[in-house]
Structure formats: C-alpha cells, structure tokens
Amino acid sequence: METLADKARDASGAYDAQKLASLLEWQLKDIALYLRVQPTELTSSGARREYQEALGQLATIVNELAGDLNLQEIREWLKKPVLALDNASPQQRILDCKIYQVIDLVAETKSGFVL
Numbered sequence: 001m002e003t004l005a006d007k008a009r010d011a012s013g014a015y016d017a018q019k020l021a022s023l024l025e026w027q028l029k030d031i032a033l034y035l036r037v038q039p040t041e042l043t044s045s046g047a048r049r050e051y052q053e054a055l056g057q058l059a060t061i062v063n064e065l066a067g068d069l070n071l072q073e074i075r076e077w078l079k080k081p082v083l084a085l086d087n088a089s090p091q092q093r094i095l096d097c098k099i100y101q102v103i104d105l106v107a108e109t110k111s112g113f114v115l
C-alpha cells in the first residue's frame with residue numbers, strides 16, 4: 001500500500017529532496033537547510049544516499065500525520081505555531097535541526113497527550 005510520503009520517492013525507491021519539498025509545498029532551500037547542504041546540490045542529486053535518513057524522518061512525520069489529516073492539513077499543521085514547541089512551527093523546528101521535537105510531538109498527539 002502506497003503511503004503519502006511515497007509520492008516523494010524516485011524510480012529507485014529513494015526519497016527525493018525535490019519531490020518531498022514539492023509535496024510539502026516547501027522551497028528547495030528549506031529542504032537544503034534541513035539537510036545542511038547548498039540548494040544547488042539538490043537540483044541534480046536530491047535522492048543521494050546520505051540524505052535518506054533525514055528525508056526518511058521527515059517522510060515518517062508526513063505518514064504519521066496522514067492517518068488523521070489530509071495533505072493540505074499536514075502542510076498547514078507544519079506551518080502553524082504550536083505551544084508545545086514554544087510557539088514555533090513544526091517546520092521551523094525541523095529547519096532548526098530539532099526534528100526530534102516534532103517527532104515527539106506527533107507521537108504525543110497520536111497517544112492523546114499534548115501540552
């Protein structure tokens with residue numbers, strides 16, 4: 001069964017940074033900031049092996065949220081400030097290399113416990 005984040009995979013099955021940016025309606029520079037690379041590195045090789053762990057973490061967040069939200073709601077949720085993240089948006093926390101805070105928030109939300 002195809003997941004929402006599978007739409008961001010290339011023909012070989014690897015997550016592609018450009019496709020994930022497009023899926024989330026993020027700028028390529030945002031994904032580059034998250035991966036700590038220059039955006040130009042992603043235009044020719046957005047599915048490099050060294051990006052897969054980080055892209056996979058972001059894809060996991062998308063898939064977890066897809067159980068309760070549609071794609072547009074996921075995009076909006078990522079941009080909306082959240083009290084549990086000190087009024088930062090999940091997207092901002094991700095770009096600040098604090099994706100684990102977002103992963104924890106999603107897990108807490110799914111379990112029914114959120115501040």
